[in-house]
Amino acid sequence: MKTVKNNRLTRSQQAVLAALRDQPDLVEMEALARHLGRHPNTLRDHLTALLDAGLVVRHQAPVDGRGRPRWLYAAAAEPVVDENAELAAALAWRLAHRERNPLAAARDVSRHWAQQIIARRGLLRLRTARAGRAQVVEVLDDLGYAPVPDDxxxxxxxxxxxxxxxxxxVPEVVCNVHLGLVEELLDASGADPHRASLKPFADPGSCALRLLAPTAEVRTAVDPSR
Structure with missing residues (x-):
């Protein structure tokens, strides 16, 4: 994993951000101004820019008397780029543009990926199909798909x-990798791998995965146009 760098910050803003990252606790603007030797009005402008960029967060301190509310500042958690995701994206591009049969190649990739996950996690076939499906959803959650299942x-x-x-x-490639992964995980978990279907971008902000799809919905490949 590597830290995402923000190259658009001024030197003064970078100094403010670095000072906040060095602090173990929330800091008042006045204390930070004294620490940096900056005028509070100038520092306020820098903090506003950092807040707008999502690099700093602020919390209101408990009100003491009738004075104006006090704000406490801290550096936001640093965003990261998943280098494995970058590699996977490059692989998906190659499958789509260099393979004679990209969908078959996508399924081969998904099977290999699934076997690695199954071995690493020690997945077992569970007693009920529902428990097996729940186990698959848990794996998808750990992989970063943020699944929201029904009961x-x-x-x-x-x-x-x-x-x-x-x-x-290239949804036909990426989504077939995902669907193939799900099918392999279902099979390893004791659920029916032949009932899975995936509809890319079915709703705003999500794709629709079925783990008990009717036969008519199950296809050997994901077709984004259908």
Missing amino acids: RFDRVALTRCPLLQVASD
């Missing part, structure tokens, strides 16, 4: 895609 663990809204940009460019 039966049948309809699952995937509210985050780790490969969103490349999924928008």
Whole structure:
């Protein structure tokens, strides 16, 4: 993992951000101004810019008397870029543009990926199919898909895609990798792998995954146009 750098900050803003990151606790603007040797009005402008950029957060201190509310500042958690996701995106691009049969290649990739996950996590076949589906949803959550399942663990809204940009460019490849992964995980968990279906971008902000889809909905490949 590597830290995302913000190259648009001025030197003064970078100094303010660095000072906040060095503090173990929330800091008042006046204390930070004294620490940095800056005028509070100048510092206020820098803090506003950092707040707008999402690099700093602020919390209101408990009110003491009738005075104006006091704000306490801290550096926001640093965003990170998942280098594995970048590699996966590059692989998906190659599958889409260099393979003669990209969908078959996508399924091969998904099977290999799933077997690694199954071995690493020690997934077991569970006693009931529902428990198996729940186990698959748990794995998807750990992988960053932010799944929202129904009570039966049948309809699952995937509210985050780790490969969103490349999924928008070549959904037939990326979504077939995801569907193949789900099928392999279902099989390893004791649930029916032949009942899974995936509809990319079915709703604003999510894809629709079915783990108990009717036969008519199940396809051997994801077709974004249908």
